[in-house]
Amino acid sequence: MKVGIFGSGMVGQTIGSRVAVLGHAVMMGTRNPAKLQEWLGKVAGKARVGSLADAAAHGEILFNATNGNGSLEALALAGEANLNGKILVDISNPLDFSHGMPPVLFVSNSDSLGEQIQRAYPKVKLIKTLNTVTASLMVNPRQLADGDHHIFVSGNDVDAKLYVVDLLKTWFGWKNILDLGDITTARGTEMYLPIWLRMWGALGTGLFNIKIVK
Numbered sequence: 001m002k003v004g005i006f007g008s009g010m011v012g013q014t015i016g017s018r019v020a021v022l023g024h025a026v027m028m029g030t031r032n033p034a035k036l037q038e039w040l041g042k043v044a045g046k047a048r049v050g051s052l053a054d055a056a057a058h059g060e061i062l063f064n065a066t067n068g069n070g071s072l073e074a075l076a077l078a079g080e081a082n083l084n085g086k087i088l089v090d091i092s093n094p095l096d097f098s099h100g101m102p103p104v105l106f107v108s109n110s111d112s113l114g115e116q117i118q119r120a121y122p123k124v125k126l127i128k129t130l131n132t133v134t135a136s137l138m139v140n141p142r143q144l145a146d147g148d149h150h151i152f153v154s155g156n157d158v159d160a161k162l163y164v165v166d167l168l169k170t171w172f173g174w175k176n177i178l179d180l181g182d183i184t185t186a187r188g189t190e191m192y193l194p195i196w197l198r199m200w201g202a203l204g205t206g207l208f209n210i211k212i213v214k
């Protein structure tokens, strides 16, 4: 499958490496391709780097791994025509570091970054997921408790959500996936970040997750 990934940070590189190893045609989209030269060496020719528009045009499925502050700008550079009709797996969080640590959320309660993106691109099938765990867990959940912990999905398009649930299982190894509902439920997973950050501080590692028990 052709996969386009927006963002050259830890998340983009981690998703890109995993998907490339699986044999898919990965194109990373960045404003600055030079940033990814070292990473390209690590994936040994199994992926390509281009502009955000190149990655968007290339991908049959797209991942948004850009900084939340820059996500709408990144998607504008990707180009609406290149996005329309496609599944966009949105991993971004609306973190504002401008007041120091810990960051605050720049959108919350009655709105979310996921909804802002979905409103800006109504023809995109936006599925919010993976934003509640650290990058290495996204693609390798079984490194903790044999994968017996939870990830969430939110999105309006039911078929697209089922498709992404299948990818989470088959590409990354997730076992426990909780469908929270439509894209408004992204408010919940984005607002989980303040407690995630406090747990990170208390535990001294980002390598943890939660398990839902009833």
Ligand SMILES: NC(=O)c1ccc[n+]([C@@H]2O[C@H](COP(=O)([O-])OP(=O)(O)OC[C@H]3O[C@@H](n4cnc5c(N)ncnc54)[C@H](OP(=O)(O)O)[C@@H]3O)[C@@H](O)[C@H]2O)c1
Binding pocket: 006, 007, 008, 009, 010, 011, 012, 029, 030, 031, 032, 035, 064, 065, 066, 067, 068, 069, 070, 071, 073, 074, 091, 092, 093, 094, 095, 130, 131, 132, 133, 134, 135, 136
């Ligand atoms: N790090 C984690 O473990 C983790 C876990 C869960 C969720 N997340 C979320 O996943 C996203 C990516 O996180 P990250 O840690 O990999 O990287 P990041 O440092 O948050 O930034 C990733 C990328 O965002 C792009 N970007 C920033 N401002 C932009 C703008 N104005 N226009 C276009 N692109 C812009 C940059 O792309 P260029 O290459 O073009 O400079 C950069 O490579 C974030 O939203 C983060 O909150 C991260």
